[in-house]
Amino acid sequence: MSELLTVAHLSKQFAAQPVLRDISFALNQGEVLAVLGRSGCGKTTLLKILAGLEAADAGTLHLQGQDLHPVPPNARQMVYLYQEPLLFPHLTVFENVAFGLRIRKVAKAEIDQQVSEMLDELDLRQHAQKAPNQLSGGQRQRVSFGRALIIRPRLLLLDEPFGNLDAQTRADMQQLFLRVSRQHQITSLFVTHDSREALTVGTRFGYLDQGALTSFASVAEFVQDARTAIGSELAFWESIQQTSRSSG
Amino acid sequence: MRSRLLAFLLILLFGLPFGLLGLLAVGEGWRFPAALPPVYSLNVFRSLLAADNDLLAGLGRSLLLAGTVAVAATAGGFVLARAIARSRRAARLEAASYLPYALPPVLLAVLIQPFIIRLHLSGSVGGVLLGLLLVALPFATLLLGSFWSGQTTEYEHLARTLGCTPRQALRQVLLPLAWPRLRTALVQTFLLSWFDFGLTNVLSVGKVRTLTVQVFTYVGEANAPLAAVASLLLVLPPAVLLLVNKSALLRKP
Numbered sequence: 052m053s054e055l056l057t058v059a060h061l062s063k064q065f066a067a068q069p070v071l072r073d074i075s076f077a078l079n080q081g082e083v084l085a086v087l088g089r090s091g092c093g094k095t096t097l098l099k100i101l102a103g104l105e106a107a108d109a110g111t112l113h114l115q116g117q118d119l120h121p122v123p124p125n126a127r128q129m130v131y132l133y134q135e136p137l138l139f140p141h142l143t144v145f146e147n148v149a150f151g152l153r154i155r156k157v158a159k160a161e162i163d164q165q166v167s168e169m170l171d172e173l174d175l176r177q178h179a180q181k182a183p184n185q186l187s188g189g190q191r192q193r194v195s196f197g198r199a200l201i202i203r204p205r206l207l208l209l210d211e212p213f214g215n216l217d218a219q220t221r222a223d224m225q226q227l228f229l230r231v232s233r234q235h236q237i238t239s240l241f242v243t244h245d246s247r248e249a250l251t252v253g254t255r256f257g258y259l260d261q262g263a264l265t266s267f268a269s270v271a272e273f274v275q276d277a278r279t280a281i282g283s284e285l286a287f288w289e290s291i292q293q294t295s296r297s298s299g
Numbered sequence: 300m301r302s303r304l305l306a307f308l309l310i311l312l313f314g315l316p317f318g319l320l321g322l323l324a325v326g327e328g329w330r331f332p333a334a335l336p337p338v339y340s341l342n343v344f345r346s347l348l349a350a351d352n353d354l355l356a357g358l359g360r361s362l363l364l365a366g367t368v369a370v371a372a373t374a375g376g377f378v379l380a381r382a383i384a385r386s387r388r389a390a391r392l393e394a395a396s397y398l399p400y401a402l403p404p405v406l407l408a409v410l411i412q413p414f415i416i417r418l419h420l421s422g423s424v425g426g427v428l429l430g431l432l433l434v435a436l437p438f439a440t441l442l443l444g445s446f447w448s449g450q451t452t453e454y455e456h457l458a459r460t461l462g463c464t465p466r467q468a469l470r471q472v473l474l475p476l477a478w479p480r481l482r483t484a485l486v487q488t489f490l491l492s493w494f495d496f497g498l499t500n501v502l503s504v505g506k507v508r509t510l511t512v513q514v515f516t517y518v519g520e521a522n523a524p525l526a527a528v529a530s531l532l533l534v535l536p537p538a539v540l541l542l543v544n545k546s547a548l549l550r551k552p
Contacts, residue, residue: 124456129460130457131456137450137453139472139475154467155462
């Protein structure tokens with residue numbers, strides 16, 4: 052596997068308060084790094100620095116060997132997906148998905164073909180001419196995905212993208228993300244506070260706490276680390292199971 | 300039935316002054332206690348078509364002033380509101396935007412008059428424009444302030460990562476998102492400037508005769524037909540603006 056992203060000794064502070072402390076990691080092509088972290092741990096700042104929306108105080112970023120420091124956000128080919136789908140309300144579903152291609156001045160026939168294929172893939176064809184406010188939460192998030200994927204990003208940055216969805220839609224979206232990620236060989240940094248979501252979507256795992264990132268070599272290490280609280284959750288469900296068995 | 304009656308009464312209430320203005324404009328020799336004018340004539344309206352007609356010139360001047368103020372104040376307010384929202388002292392700066400409202404426009408005009416004279420703008424369209432902008436710009440800034448929320452920044456950031464340059468993000472995303480508010484700001488600042496009398500009267504020193512100033516002059520001279528025609532012309536652009544923006548004004552939040 053070729054190394055796609057290399058982050059070395061990244062630090063950032065706001066008003067003398069450290070937000071990111073000496074963060075280093077590397078990401079290979081097609082990998083999904085699931086970063087677990089609580090609110091205020093610095094995960095949004097990390098994603099914004101990678102996207103070029105914030106400047107780091109120290110450290111280096113390289114994407115396919117290219118120093119990202121002088122590259123503006125629009126030229127990084129990294130899409131930042133928020134918790135909210137943030138569909139453009141003045142555009143239809145079709146035009147939302149076509150947005151990145153129109154900005155890149157792709158030929159009309161090519162746009163029509165690519166957008167139609169993407170809408171088919173995300174099962175959104177019948178909603179193509181609808182306004183964003185006519186869609187459900189899950190459909191909006193799918194449109195947001197399509198809008199990001201169509202420009203073939205080198206890296207997808209996801210900031211708790213399914214955080215506002217109900218449990219069933221969230222599970223569906225996680226499966227959709229897995230399918231599309233594998234199919235398009237998308238490299239992603241997926242930030243979440245839900246350990247189950249991290250285990251579902253990730254191929255590699257990290258834990259961000261007070262601005263410091265711990266990378267895990269295996270799923271077992273990630274599960275066993277007390278800070279992820281996965282072990283205690285497993286123990287809880289096992290105790291429930293035992294109780295139900297003994298009472299039955 | 301009840302709502303129809305209410306609608307009829309409201310239309311009558313709002314329409315009556317316009318009907319009366321129309322009668323005053325076309326009626327000749329209308330004296331108390333006659334209920335209606337004895338003779339009707341379109342002479343006053345015909346005189347509007349004369350090349351040197353003062354009312355039409357006033358209408359043009361008012362349109363030019365109010366239109367320029369609306370565009371400049373809305374554009375400036377959009378930029379200023381963004382700068383305030385992103386400033387570390389956003390709350391203080393927003394509070395400072397209310398300061399021009401501590402003074403009535405006419406008093407503001409008296410206070411800035413010495414500066415307008417030193418700038419050699421006294422009695423000119425430029426001087427009146429500057430004075431009106433001092434009132435309209437903070438108003439537009441406050442009106443557009445709520446647009447620059449955290450979510451707007453997220454939209455802007457998303458657009459940047461999707462490939463937009465800052466200019467493209469502004470044109471393709473921010474301006475379309477802000478358009479309903481921009482339209483409201485344009486209409487409101489236009490009306491603010493259009494109906495202003497006090498500030499314009501002080502700064503124009505009788506030389507820049509806008510339509511509103513002319514209405515007051517004709518009323519002062521007891522020239523009822525001209526005052527009525529000027530008033531009808533005065534309500535025409537706002538009525539058109541309200542009609543054009545009907546859908547936006549009636550939109551449910």
